[in-house]
Amino acid sequence: MPEAILDVQNVTLKFGGLTALDDVSFHINEGEILGLIGPNGAGKTTCFNAVTGVYRPTSGNILFQGASIVGLKKHAITKSGIARTFQNIRLFPTMTALENVLVGADAQHSTGMLSALFRLPKHRREEKDGHDRAMEVLRFMGIHRKADELAANLSYGDQRRLEIARAMATGPKLICLDEPAAGFNPAEKVELMNLIRKVRDQGYTVLLIEHDMRLVMGVTDRIVVLEFGRKIAEGVPAEIRDNPAVIAAYLGVDEEDAS
Amino acid sequence: MNFEFLFNNLPELTITGLAFGAIYALIALGYTMVYGVLQLINFAHSEVFMYGTFAMLWTVMALGGREADGVKLVAIMIAALFAAMLVSALVALLLERVAYRPLLKRDAPRLIALISAIGASFVLAELMGLRDRIAGWFGLDDDLSEYVSGARINNSMAGVIEKPRWDVAGVSISSIDVLVIVAAVGMMVLLDQFVRRSRLGKGIRATAQDPETAALMGVNPTRTIQITFFIGGVMAGIAAFLYMLKIETTRYDVGFLLGVKAFTAAVLGGIGNLRGALLGGLVLGVAENWGSALFGSEWRDVIAFVLLVLILLVRPTGLLGESLGKARA
Amino acid sequence: MKNKLTALPKPVKVLLWVLLALFAYALPLLEPPIISTPGVDFGGVLFTVSIYCLVALGLNIVVGYAGLLDLGYVGFYAIGAYTVAILTSFHASWPLLLAIPVGVVAAMVSGVILGAPTLRVRGDYLAIVTLGFGEIIRLVAVNTEWLGDTRGIKNIAKPPGVGGEEGLFQIPHLFWGDGTVLLDTDDKTKFLFFGVLDQIPYYWMGLTAVIIVLIADILIKNSRVGRAWEATREDEDAAELMGVPTFKFKLLAFATGAFVGGLAGGLYASRQGFINPQSFLLLFSILYLASVVVGGQGNRWGVLVGATLVAYLPQRFREFDDFRVLVFGLALVVLAAVRPQGLLPPRRTVRAKKLEHDLEELEEGTGEEEAAHA
Structure with missing residues (x-):
């Protein structure tokens, strides 16, 4: 079994009364592309923020290359080898x-x-x-x-x-991309996904948040699905596609949106 | 350090401190509301207050307040209160129109708005300080000599009103201090209720929280900003009236230090937060007074600033946190 | 025009800069009409201008580069001046060249002490905390006998000269008559004697400090440090997430600014020979800030222009004496409304502003697209 570069262990994050992440655990193996998906408000970006030190988990632990990074300063986490992009561009x-x-x-x-x-x-x-x-x-x-x-x-x-x-x-080992293709047309999206594969081929490990299910299926090695701050599924793309809980989560959202 | 003096006079020192604090708080409202809505330090708000003090003084002089007593004096004082409120409100609206609106329209950097406010503050203060010269241009310096003479020195209305002191359980209390405290706190409560309940108040809060959404929901931003300046001006006018009752003299540059203190009070309580302004003002006033008793009155202003720094270190968003609407992300 | 200038070969550019510097040094000797200040000693005015330029360059690091609003910059200036005054006259008799470095370090240390706790709070609070700091420094000076209280400190050391009372050599000034220019052999500046009457050597000293700080400014801005400041100013969280220890760099900016402020204060004290708390009113903090913003914060050349205007115009137009502050205030309001980016904004801001609008539209467009996806 390949080594886990990032290991998120039972992370819970609460804001006042709101539980944004509820006992979330997953890991990323070195050199893989892990997709983090879920409907809007599922806690994907919050999860990113916990990993990159923007928020400190209420409980649980996050290991990067075997060492805990909980409580480290944001810039220290970046220096240790985790880089990220932002959902709304922040250049x-x-x-x-x-x-x-x-x-x-x-x-x-x-x-x-x-x-x-x-x-x-x-x-x-x-x-x-x-x-x-x-x-x-x-x-x-x-x-x-x-x-x-x-x-x-x-x-x-x-x-x-x-x-x-x-x-x-920044010289990272792990790159976290937060909806890098948001606002792209389909052709551009495909191009970007190819690029992300190339990034991985250069030796980086990639954590990818993406809204577009088909896209994620095409590019990722494994997928973690969040809903309401909880992990509801994890597996290779084919498993996720057929997972009833995932389908329900996405359909449910569509219904809400339609109403 | 004179602990004995402080402890022996604690009640008196506290009450005078509260009276000063109440005045700080009323001025602080202007800073805090404008900051809540525009995220700007309205540096010229001190001059809004200063013009109020002169409006009060000149109304009393013009209506013959020096000779009046009894009912007539009360009537003159009420007229002076309204004059101060009116003048301060007008100056505040003028400021909004001249120093802020042109910048907001052009989406200027925030620092430039501060510079504009500083410029406006200089202009307003200097106009008052040079009023003898300006009246001279129009040949009015003789006719108006009572009002324009001594433009750069203290102008006083000392002795116009009596200030009886009450003896309560062995503590001598100035009636004016009590009046100042009651009036100021009363106004703050009224304003708090207004902002919480009324339609206009809700508009202000909505704009403070999210200007764009508020605009979409039909809140006119320009009007809301005007109302904010207007209310801040009225409150500064009341503060000016109470200040003149208590201190009795004013000057063209009286606004500066009071403005700085009031802004300190606003930050102390949590800027953008109305109740915070009251609390911040009162805490500042009392702490200053106690501190002056302890270290000597020459350290008064130092105490105010040291207190500010200390509180910000412990609670970076002020005593009550920031919010005109609610906390901003 | 600008492009042509930047396209010039390097030796030519260096030569142009050297010529400009020489002209700046020679300015008080040339006493050109219109620019020269009738009624006030021109050398003295130029010295004031150089000190404002120095202060503005220092404050620009804090406000323009790092984006920290400092309303109490005069505090550092005062610390520099008082340290020099105490060490050379009031409590010791050190030579000036030893006292100035100590003053500069004292200012820098106070910057770190003030900055360490306060730079963590939000920007607007920083403004009021620094304002308070400036006032505290002044009030402490007013109330402390050890610092000369309101009476101030006299007999502050002058800079050491070269060649004694008469200087190594003497340089005549120009005299501008009706249509003729003459060498005025009665009016000579001694090189290099720091006396009381002739202010020109002090101006040379101030100008030299400005040039040194300016070069340091260019070197630092164009490095990791400068980039970190700019990134922090633009988006503190993003900078932090890109590995910039923003707090450390804000503190560094603060300390660097204090360093330059202390230097300016020390030079000022030495020229003046006498200081009291009146020299360090809050008004000066505001004038310094105005210098930075008027010219265009973030652009060192704009800042120099702004400082020159703020220091020079009131001296040139002394006949308006009483109305100086009024006119100055009016100018600030008008300038803010007409040129909100300052007289000389950083070139990039202009370009960026132009396209910001288009980008906003683009962003809005994608927002809709996203909504359609969901």
Whole structure:
């Protein structure tokens, strides 16, 4: 059995009286693409936030590469190797695409005030390293020609791609993508899913939130289904497709939406 | 540190402190409401208060308050109260129109709105401080000499009203302090109920919570903002009236320190929160007064700011938390 | 125009910069008409301008780069000035060159002490806490005998000169007559003697500090540190999730700003020879902030322009004396309404603003699409 890179153990998260996550457990194996799906409000993004340190679980534990990351600062979690994107794009709009990615790359650097001020070798080395890495991921995402554009001026699709590039630049082992294809047309979605597969082939492990069931089925190795903060199913895509609880959850939502 | 003095005079110090605090609280309302709706520090609100103090003073002078007594004096005081409320409200509305609305329309950065407010504050204060010169341009300095002379020094209405002191169980209490506290707290309760219950109040709260949705639901944002400034102005006018009853002198730059204190009170209680403004004001007033007794009155302002820093460290959102509508995510 | 300038080969650019710097140094000797200030010593005005530029560059790091609203910046300036005053005159007689570094470090340490607890609270609270800090520093000075209370501190050390009372050599000023320009041999500046009458050497000292800080500013902004500040300003949570320890960098910005503020205060105290709490009113914090915002926060050149205007205009138009503050206030209101991004906004902001609108429309479009999917 392959090793679990991320192990979410009985995580419960409460906001006041509301239970956003209820005893959720799942794990991700190294090198796989795990889909996290569920109807709106099922707790997918909350789950992301718990993993990346935005929220601290009320109870339960989260292990990353065997060590607990509960209670670590957000930036420390990123440095330890978990990167993420955001459901609603959160780039740094007044910075160029390249600078956005450089901020990500800087996560692995430690140049401080003095190194920068006196242009010490460390600064030069890290600037060069960061620049190379940034251009590499920009090229990988196919937006290297827009490196000098302001993030705010990029097209919607390129902004989504830039978010992924910025996350990759932080040097992660696990990349969490929160609905990276939101707002894409079907052709673009397929293209993006191919790209995500390529990301995995580069050696990254991917945790993917996606709304579109068909899409998730096509790209993921395994799927975890949440509903009302609870895990209702877990398995390979074929199992999930035929799982009555999952079908009920999705149909139920459709009914509510229709009414 | 003079503990003995503090303990021997604790009731008196507390009551005077509460009276100051009540005035801070009334001014703080203007800051807190505008902040709740616009997320802006209305830096010029101090001048709204300052104009109220002059409206009060000049009304008393114009109606012959120095010679009047009995019923006539009461009538003059009521007229002065309304004059202060009216003038302060008008200045507040003018501010909204001139210093804020053009910026909000253009979606300017928040810092620029603060700069605009600072500019407006300078202009308003200086106009009052240069009123002798300005009256001179129109050749009115002789006719108006009673009002425009000594533009840069204290203007006083000392001795117009008597301030009997009451002896309650061996504690000497100033009747004015009691009046100030009762009136201020009464107004705050009224306002609180208004914002909670009335249609307009609900509009303000809705806009504070989510301007876009509120607009979709038929709340006119511009009007809501105007009403917010108006209410803040009226409250500052009442504060100005009470302040003049208690202190009796004013100056073109009187608003500055009071404004800073009132804003401190607003932050102390939790900005955007009406009840917080009251609590923050009262706590600040009392703490200042106790602190001055303990360390000497020259440390009064230092105490106010140190208190603010300490409370923010323990409770970063103020004593009662922030909310005009409810907490913002 | 701008593009042509940036396209110039590097040696030409360096040469242009050097020429500009030389012109700045020579300005008080040239005493050009219109710019020169009748009735006030031009060198003294230029010194004030240089100090405002220094302060504005420091505050720009805090406000413009890191996005932290500081309304009490004068506090750091005061700490720098008082440290120098105490060490060179009131309680010791250190040489100025030793006292200034201590003053700068004192300002920086106070920045860290103030920032460590308060930078965790939300931005608007920071504004009021810093405002309180500035006032506390002043009031403590007013009420403490050890700090000279309201009477202030006299006889603060001057910078050491070169070549004694007469200087190494003397540079004549220009005299602008009717249509002719003459060398005024009666009016000479001694290089380099820091006296009482001639303010020009102090201006040179201030200008040198400005240039050094400006270069440091460019180097730092264009590094990991500068990027971290900008990311934090734009979206603190996102920055944190991209591995930026935002608190650490906010504290660093605060300390760096305090450092520059302390330096400006120390230089000011030395030129003035005398300080009292009146030199550190809250009004100055507001003037400094206005310098930063008027020019365009975040753009160092805009900030220099803003500081120059805020320091220079009131001196140039002294005949309006009593109306100075009034006119200044009016100018702020008008400027805010007409150019909300400042006179010289960072170039990118202009471009970004233009397209923000289109992007919003796009986002709205996708929102609908999403709804259709669900």
